[in-house]
Amino acid sequence: MIRNITKQFGDSKANDNVHLTVRSGEVHALLGENGAGKSTLMNILYGLYKPTGGQIVYRGEEVVIDSPMKALSLGIGMVHQHFMLIPAFKTWENIILGTEGDGKLKVDVRIVRERILTIARQYSLQIDPDARISTLSVGLQQQVEIAKALYRGAELLILDEPTGVLTPPEKAKLFETLRSYANSGHSVIFISHKLDEVMEISDRVTVLRGGKNVATENTADMDKQKLARLMVGRNVDFGVQKDSFAGETSQVLSVHNLVVPGNRLVSSLKGVSFTIRAGEIVGIAGVDGNGQAELAEALTGLRHVEQGEVLLGGQNIKNISPRRVIDTGVALIPEDRKSVGTVKNYTIDQNIILRREKAPSASRHGMLAYKRITRRTDEMIKEYDIRYTGRYLPVSALSGGNLQKVILAREISANCRLLIAMHPTRGLDVGAIEFVHAKLLQAREKGTALLLISSELEEILALADRVFVMCDGRFAGELTQRNITMENIGMLMGGETLAAQKEGEADA
């Protein structure tokens, strides 16, 4: 269906002669690392970008798709990674947005509602037409997005990284919907960089690397290892080498009954307690938005703590200024590396001294010490293998992986006692993920206490010595050693308790 598509941005080709054929009735996975050109290709198909060369053939006819309107009229619908819903509107209002009334002034809500419910029943979507979007969970919002596309008669549905925000049960539900949709003769393009999911849901898979086709295969003929090799271009080691944690080191962080108000009026941390020892990685798993961000902010002085106790090495750090938290040796790798972790118009040097501009390594008596800053940055660039196009260009020119390395270099090298890492590998490619994990483990070996907040279960499984699963501002459970399994975490994420733990630690 897509032939020889080329898309050039400046000097680089985001898509270089890419082919993609999707048959009716199949779920076709589009697999590739970040920057492989998946999203570019789909944005071309959806009319958001104009291709530099090549054709799109749809149902045997060559078509020019120059706007999403055109794509929709052809029956191509897309569910973006970031939802395009209006929170203040009701579900049905969002679904008919752009088609409302079809030229008539009045919308017949009864007919609309009926049509929505029919679609929902047909593809086992969970839709309440009258629910306001702002009251829905992320998983339900995604269902609305899908319903929106189907309402417009989409026969080819594109989903861009749809599972990142879902709990395991929600994911299962989504896959069920996609399967029944494909079985009724429609097609799905499923964009992902997660191998497990691709193996589970797709009939065929096309792998992109560096903007080029690598392979198109029947999923049944593939396995995870083979796909990974196609995607990355080399063998990938899935396991992380790590010694088990002895558990006899001194306690670094102790949090007791922490209550923190969220952005809404209801408190978003409703009393969590835990400790971290030197050289231990404590993982916080859970679906985003269950209080993880608030926890990190509360520990670093960025958010006011209402109740509870936070001790770092026995010293109270509750509600002290962010500056003093930094000075006591708490490092933070923030969730948003582009607009919080770094300043995009600053050079690497300027970003390296962020949070540390008063330290002797950066300044003396309020005057910046350029020579020292440059020397230190040079060292870090070497140690962390930071690749840049220009030493004194703004960091907005760096790739996501290299940007994260700048943050890691700054935070880890600060001789921190506690390192809080929020989603440290989100959106990074396999190589960068390996690097970040290695550096985190290195910090652990040096005796840093680590708090790893992540929604990537694989990451938690690979790194954490102990795991807390967060759900609705509380810890749904604690897992240690052999208990740390995908199944256990998944169950706790979904709000269930572990049978084995019910009496014991469920409320820890």
Add this chain to the structure above:
Amino acid sequence: MRKHSKNGDVLDTARTILYSILAAFLVSMVFILALGVNPLSAFAAMSAGVFGRAYGLAETVAKATPLIIIGLGITIASRGGLANLGGDGQYYMGALSSICVGLFLPKGTSPMIVWVLAFMAAVLFGAFWGGLAGFLKARFHTSEVIITIMLNYVALYLVGALVNGALQAPGGIPQTRALDKAYQFVKLIPGTRVHAGILIGLVLALLVWLLFKKTTLGYRIQTVGESPRAAQYGGINVKRYEVIIMGLAGAAAGIAGMVDVYGVHFRVLEGITNGFGFTALLIALLARLNPLAVVLGSLFISALTVGANAMQIQMNVPTSIVNVVQSLIIFFMLILPGIRKRRLSRRKHGGGLAVAAPADPQTTVVG
């Protein structure tokens, strides 16, 4: 920290400014033509008015002095991500507080002491007037744009009330008494209005340049301006810095008021600023927030004004044509980078421009 590879940017910026000025002059020719005057001879009269006589050059420097100092304050504010449209009000507060020092200290106080105290008073009151807007923003999320503009009126009418009342000089004219001769700034060039204030302006320009080039304070201000969220993460108390940044901007404008009172007017009356605050904003934009370029920009804009006066006298072209030129310069500075980017990407992508390139972020000074 911006070394090589930045040169390209500097060249680009210089080119944009130059083209904008040229384009502004070209377009303003149409207006001059419409007045029935040959534009070329009008421009000739203009440049003769500036460069053709010592008085013209001296007047250019004199008029540039307050613009430089206010412009430096606006540079600090804009680099810190805040818009200071209150230059006039802060200037008035500086003028008012410093004249009080000069008028009410006992006669015979050494001029040095008077100047230092007047300077400190101007800094204090200017900083208060600016810092107030910063405080309200930090505390109540009010827009500093609106507050600074409104405070201009408060200051203006305060001056009006005082020069018509408590501070009015005998004789019924709405103005204060004049400063003692001994307290007036020395003239650098006798017979002109160039006074010691320009030296203050140049020193301040150097200090502000150093602030951003060399100090942690400047680094923090800039970080707050670039990304408040990153600044907060970086341990910078953004709210406190909002007050500090606006306070510094106000202090600068206050100093400008003091310098004008002690160097040019020797008294305070209504209308001594003549919209300097907005002209200085324009200059800061023209100078791309570079403190040293602010000096050049101020000289350029004040040369335009001086030249326009000569042009009015000789060619009967109203001086307001200069306002047209000034506005057009800003107009072109805002749109030229966008046009250039479009043309560049056209050439590269062969017309494929579904997503427009974002305009140069630095062109938006007033936020």
